[in-house]
Amino acid sequence: MSERRRETLTYLVGYALALVLTLGAFAAVKWPIAAAGTTLAIILALALVQVIVQFRCFLHISLSRSSRHDLLLVLFASLIVTLMVSGTLVILFNLRDRMM
Known part of the structure; x- marks a missing residue:
């Protein structure tokens, strides 16, 4: 099976x-x-x-040695976004409690 056909099949399955x-x-x-x-x-x-499914089929991130760095990059970015969102929510709920 050619590389292009395999990639198209991965996209369709995803x-x-x-x-x-x-x-x-x-x-x-x-x-x-x-x-x-x-x-x-x-x-x-x-x-x-x-x-x-999104990671595997569309971002082509798997647990193989070659794509571990990509996976770590995505996980670190997710951690940073989670920290920012949760910190914002803590501040907003704290302000709401103080206002009422």
């Missing part, structure tokens, strides 16, 4: 998986079959799988 996972999350909300906490857990699990 697109199909992303579409199924997104529709699954919408279906879990539109037609709830469980309690709200369980539905939230289902959505979070689908989101985690979605992130893995």
Whole structure:
């Protein structure tokens, strides 16, 4: 199988998986079959799988030796963004408590 064909197949599989996972999350909300906490857990699990599919199929990040640096870069950037967002939320909730 040629390299171009394999890459196109990876993109198509990734697109199909992303579409199924997104529709699954919408279906879990539109037609709830469980309690709200369980539905939230289902959505979070689908989101985690979605992130893995995006990394593997579209960003071509795997656990092989050659792409470990890319994975570490993405994880570090995610850590920085998480710290910034959580710090902002702490400040905003603190200000809200002081105002009321």
